[in-house]
Amino acid sequence: MHVVVFTKSTPDTAAKVEVDANGNVTWGDSPLVVNPWDEYAAEEALQLKEKQGANTTVIAVGPEMDNDALKHCVAMGIQEAVRVWDDALEGSDSLGQAKALAAAIKKMGDVDMIITGKEAVDVNSDAVILQAARFLGWPVLSFVAKIVEIDPATGAIKVERLVEEGRETVSAKLPAVVTVVKEINEPRYPSFIGIRKAAKLKIPVWSRAESGRARSEVEAGAAKTKVLEKFPPPPREGEVEIIPSDDVEEAARILAEKLIEEKVV
Amino acid sequence: MDFSLSEEHLMVQRMVREFAQKEISPTIREYDRKHQMHPLALPRMAELGILGICIPVRYGGQGFDYLTLALVCEELERVDTSLRVIMSVHVGLNSLALLQWGTEEQKQRFLVPQAKGERYAAYALTEPGAGSDAAAIRTTARREGDVYVLNGEKMWISLANHAHNFLIIAVTDPDARPRYRGFSAFIVQREMKGVTTGDIKGKLGVRAGSTGWISLQDVEVPVENRLGEEGEGFYIAMSCLDNGRYTVAAGATGLIRACLEESVAYANERHTFGRPLADHQLIKQKIAQMSLWYDTARLLVWRAGWLKNQGIRNTRETSMAKWYATEMSVRAALEAVQIHGAYGYSDEYNVERYLRNSKGATIYEGTSEIQQLILAGYALGQRRDKPLRCELPAYDPESWRSEARADSG
Ligand SMILES: Cc1cc2nc3c(=O)[nH]c(=O)nc-3n(C[C@H](O)[C@H](O)[C@H](O)COP(=O)(O)OP(=O)(O)OC[C@H]3O[C@@H](n4cnc5c(N)ncnc54)[C@H](O)[C@@H]3O)c2cc1C
Numbered sequence: 001m002h003v004v005v006f007t008k009s010t011p012d013t014a015a016k017v018e019v020d021a022n023g024n025v026t027w028g029d030s031p032l033v034v035n036p037w038d039e040y041a042a043e044e045a046l047q048l049k050e051k052q053g054a055n056t057t058v059i060a061v062g063p064e065m066d067n068d069a070l071k072h073c074v075a076m077g078i079q080e081a082v083r084v085w086d087d088a089l090e091g092s093d094s095l096g097q098a099k100a101l102a103a104a105i106k107k108m109g110d111v112d113m114i115i116t117g118k119e120a121v122d123v124n125s126d127a128v129i130l131q132a133a134r135f136l137g138w139p140v141l142s143f144v145a146k147i148v149e150i151d152p153a154t155g156a157i158k159v160e161r162l163v164e165e166g167r168e169t170v171s172a173k174l175p176a177v178v179t180v181v182k183e184i185n186e187p188r189y190p191s192f193i194g195i196r197k198a199a200k201l202k203i204p205v206w207s208r209a210e211s212g213r214a215r216s217e218v219e220a221g222a223a224k225t226k227v228l229e230k231f232p233p234p235p236r237e238g239e240v241e242i243i244p245s246d247d248v249e250e251a252a253r254i255l256a257e258k259l260i261e262e263k264v265v
Numbered sequence: 266m267d268f269s270l271s272e273e274h275l276m277v278q279r280m281v282r283e284f285a286q287k288e289i290s291p292t293i294r295e296y297d298r299k300h301q302m303h304p305l306a307l308p309r310m311a312e313l314g315i316l317g318i319c320i321p322v323r324y325g326g327q328g329f330d331y332l333t334l335a336l337v338c339e340e341l342e343r344v345d346t347s348l349r350v351i352m353s354v355h356v357g358l359n360s361l362a363l364l365q366w367g368t369e370e371q372k373q374r375f376l377v378p379q380a381k382g383e384r385y386a387a388y389a390l391t392e393p394g395a396g397s398d399a400a401a402i403r404t405t406a407r408r409e410g411d412v413y414v415l416n417g418e419k420m421w422i423s424l425a426n427h428a429h430n431f432l433i434i435a436v437t438d439p440d441a442r443p444r445y446r447g448f449s450a451f452i453v454q455r456e457m458k459g460v461t462t463g464d465i466k467g468k469l470g471v472r473a474g475s476t477g478w479i480s481l482q483d484v485e486v487p488v489e490n491r492l493g494e495e496g497e498g499f500y501i502a503m504s505c506l507d508n509g510r511y512t513v514a515a516g517a518t519g520l521i522r523a524c525l526e527e528s529v530a531y532a533n534e535r536h537t538f539g540r541p542l543a544d545h546q547l548i549k550q551k552i553a554q555m556s557l558w559y560d561t562a563r564l565l566v567w568r569a570g571w572l573k574n575q576g577i578r579n580t581r582e583t584s585m586a587k588w589y590a591t592e593m594s595v596r597a598a599l600e601a602v603q604i605h606g607a608y609g610y611s612d613e614y615n616v617e618r619y620l621r622n623s624k625g626a627t628i629y630e631g632t633s634e635i636q637q638l639i640l641a642g643y644a645l646g647q648r649r650d651k652p653l654r655c656e657l658p659a660y661d662p663e664s665w666r667s668e669a670r671a672d673s674g
Contacts, residue, residue: 031279075276189280192314192327196666199273 001054001152003045004105005078006116006129007038008060009069013121019230034069037117039187040180042073044147045115047185052150054112055079059104061089061097061128067203075190075198086207091220098131099218103211105136113157115178118143126179133177141172145183150174268567270336277318277329278336284313285344293345297473297618300466306348306473307427311382315341316355320364321665324372325380328666331573335515335566342516343523346622347474349516353630354423355379357509358388359432365657366450366493366501375430375452387428388509389419389479390502396421397635399434399502400445404481406435413437413451413491415459415484421629425462425477429455433481434502437495448498452490459484470621493655500653507580508657509630510587511569517590517626518562524594524601524619525555531605531614542604551600558597562590576659578650581643588636591626598623 011017015030034042048054057080058073060066070081084104089096105111114133119126126142133140145167146160158171162181190198208218216222243258245251259265270278288305296303310316319334320326334356341348363376378384395401404417415435422431431453441447453460459482464475493501529552532543542548565586572579598620602609609616627633642648 071272071276075280189283189313190276192277192280192318192329195273195276195280196328199271199276 001048001052001112001150002108002110003048003054003056003113003115004108004111005038005042005045005056005058005073006060006101006114006132007041007058007066007069007073008035008062008120008122009033009066010035010120010122017122017232019232023230025230032065032068034072035117035120035122037119037121037180037182038069038073039076039117040182040184041115041117041178042076042078043185043187044178044180046077046188048113048147048150049077049079052152057082057108059084059101061085061100061104063090070203071198071201072190074201075194076188077191077194081201081203082206083203084206084208084211086205086209088208088215088219091223092218093220093223093225094125094127095131095224096218096220096222097128098135099213100208100211101128101132102135103208103213104206105132107206107211112155112174113176113178114138115180118179118181129177129179136175136177138175138177139172140177140179141170142179144178144180147178147184270332273329274333274336277333278340280313281315281337281340282343284309284315285341285348289348290344293347293473294612294615294618297345297347298612300468300472302347302427302475303345303473306351307385310348310351311385314382315352316382316385317360317380319356319660320360320376320380321667323668324364325377327380328662330570330660330662330665331511332567332570334512335518335570338512338515339519339522339563339566342519345473345618346471346516346520346625349512349519350423350471350474353509353512353516354388354428355386357512358505358630359386359430361508361657362388362432362450362492362501362505363452365504366497366655370489371452371492379430384429385424385427386430386432387422387424388432388505389422389425390434391421392418393420397632400443400499402434402436402448404433404435405439406437406449406451406486408437408488409485411488412485413449413488415451415453415481415486417481419479419481421465421476422462422479423474423476423629425479426464426475431455431460431479432492432505433479434498437498441496445499446496448502449495450492450498450501451486452492453481453484453486454490457484457486469624470618471625472621497654503580504653504657506630507583508573511566511573511579511583513626513630514562514569514583514586514590515566517587517594517623518559518566520594520619520623520626521555521559521562521590521597524597524616525552525559527614527616528552528555528601528604531608535606548604551604555597555600558593562586562593565589573657574660576656578652578656580650581640584631584636584639587626587630588633588640591623592633594623595620595627 009032011027012030012033015027017027020026045056049056056078058078059082061084084100143162144159145162148158150157155174161168243251243254314327317326322328338349360379379386406413406415433451433453437449438447461480464477535542569579569583569586601616
């Protein structure tokens with residue numbers, strides 16, 4: 001089995017993200033980290049490696065800054081890393097990136113599963129992975145909280161998905177795309193031996209041409225999304241009220257009354 | 266000149282930071298209050314490989330350089346001093362001494378399990394009647410055939426109640442003059458008959474750290490457990506301090522950073538006279554000073570680390586880093602409490618713990634006064650380093666990472 005983790009680098013969640021005078025999104029000199037959701041995906045891939053002998057690769061479609069995320073996954077124990085990039089992809093949208101990703105997966109040839117976090121924490125979107133699944137023609141199992149079983153004989157995968165009402169158990173045929181939520185596991189830290197390997201690793205860069213896509217298909221001009229404006233979200237406003245009571249029941253009664261009064265319930 | 270950290274340094278730094286923040290930070294206050302070691306500290310640091318960070322791979326370690334050791338200490342003490350103290354005694358004062366002075370056989374027997382974190386290690390020089398004046402120790406080691414018989418009491422020993430292996434300095438030749446030429450160093454194991462230990466209670470700080478006493482009563486220590494030659498004990502003890510002080514200095518740098526980061530957060534959040542504290546000039550001054558102390562301490566530590574990596578003697582530079590960083594960590598903690606006002610005076614915030622924890626480091630591993638005597642000694646030409654029979658080996662990435670044993674090739 002070959003499991004590929006799809007990832008990217010994002011600003012640290014503690015970073016102060018702003019829109020600068022030129023309308024670009026910036027996060028100062030705050031360090032880049034692996035997209036936090038993808039750590040769960042990498043952990044799951046590693047468990048498949050340990051339990052089922054899966055081969056593991058981590059891939060990113062993006063500029064050099066994505067090496068941070070790739071190296072983090074290698075330091076956790078993922079065996080190989082690949083970055084897909086060339087200047088044609090500069091300014092591309094999720095569609096262009098999805099095409100490049102799908103092409104790279106096809107080039108690998110033997111991939112049984114792409115696993116990734118439920119979204120990228122910087123853009124709060126999972127569009128790339130869903131579009132890539134479509135190009136590949138693979139089913140998507142999203143918001144997975146548990147991989148129940150993988151039957152290597154039939155190539156079936158059974159998972160529990162986190163849905164609004166609770167959990168849902170679904171099955172699909174591999175190859176498939178799996179996106180995970182944080183309930184699925186507790187990601188490990190990079191190990192020191194992994195750090196030694198990752199730090200000296202030269203990550204191969206596959207250009208769009210290598211993975212068989214024409215410039216016109218992926219470049220910014222092919223983008224179907226138009227960004228009209230970037231602006232910081234308005235600061236959240238809210239009021240905090242602490243119910244002053246030492247008695248829990250009394251406090252609960254006051255809270256219930258207030259909730260009814262404010263028409264919350 | 267290059268002040269940048271390598272990718273590897275940054276990755277280790279991030280990993281240790283994450284461990285300390287995630288597993289220790291949320292509950293450390295509780296254990297500090299109870300005067301208990303954090304139950305995850307030793308076992309997790311062992312499991313993750315932190316206890317062998319700068320020991321060659323062939324001796325069970327992780328094969329990183331001496332600068333990495335400093336970065337790790339900074340991250341650990343950023344969260345709590347007790348974590349860094351573990352590094353100071355287990356790695357700085359003990360394991361590195363085995364690397365420096367041990368025979369190949371001793372390295373295999375003692376260093377390998379220590380670097381892997383299977384055995385914990387401590388260092389015992391101080392006695393009830395001998396601290397700064399280490400030449401006044403009374404613990405004796407009498408040779409009887411194939412063993413030495415040790416008698417005496419060691420006091421103020423970090424990890425006394427937790428360590429498996431102790432590096433004990435004792436008098437083998439009471440007639441030697443000067444006295445310190447008659448000392449030798451021994452690796453004493455907890456399971457040896459006649460070894461008892463206990464904790465010291467009522468400390469001002471490092472309450473989540475274990476500090477205790479060791480009593481030695483007719484303890485028979487095999488000759489193979491003597492580190493170095495007879496009469497080398499004092500030189501070994503002092504060389505240990507070159508490494509221990511380095512970790513203390515690096516840790517104190519982390520403590521300054523803790524004070525700075527938490528003061529910055531508080532100064533931005535707390536308002537007085539209609540403005541955030543951060544807008545008052547007198548508060549700005551404190552913040553500016555803390556950042557100066559942090560950078561200066563860090564630069565002094567990194568210089569010492571660079572010298573260690575090169576294999577150049579650094580007693581002077583390490584002493585300077587230790588004196589400066591620890592004294593400034595006390596000042597930073599005082600200012601941090603001041604910035605936090607009454608809240609800083611309560612254990613609801615971390616800064617009161619930082620203040621209590623900071624003070625110890627101006628006392629252990631050579632008080633600030635002793636560091637001043639050392640530095641003045643160098644400046645006045647009264648003190649000069651003599652080459653040691655065994656120097657701390659320079660860092661060599663290739664040999665540090667090779668799996669092969671030194672004697673097999
Ligand atoms: C938390 C903690 C952990 C410790 N861990 C260890 C450990 O793991 N292993 C170990 O061996 N020891 C350890 N120690 C002991 C420590 O190293 C000694 O306390 C230290 O060396 C000082 O010795 P002392 O306490 O006997 O003070 P003293 O030597 O009695 O000194 C008292 C005061 O006099 C000053 N003074 C002494 N001589 C001079 C002089 N010539 N000129 C000017 N001033 C002078 C000192 O600076 C100090 O201010 C630890 C201590 C503490 C507090």
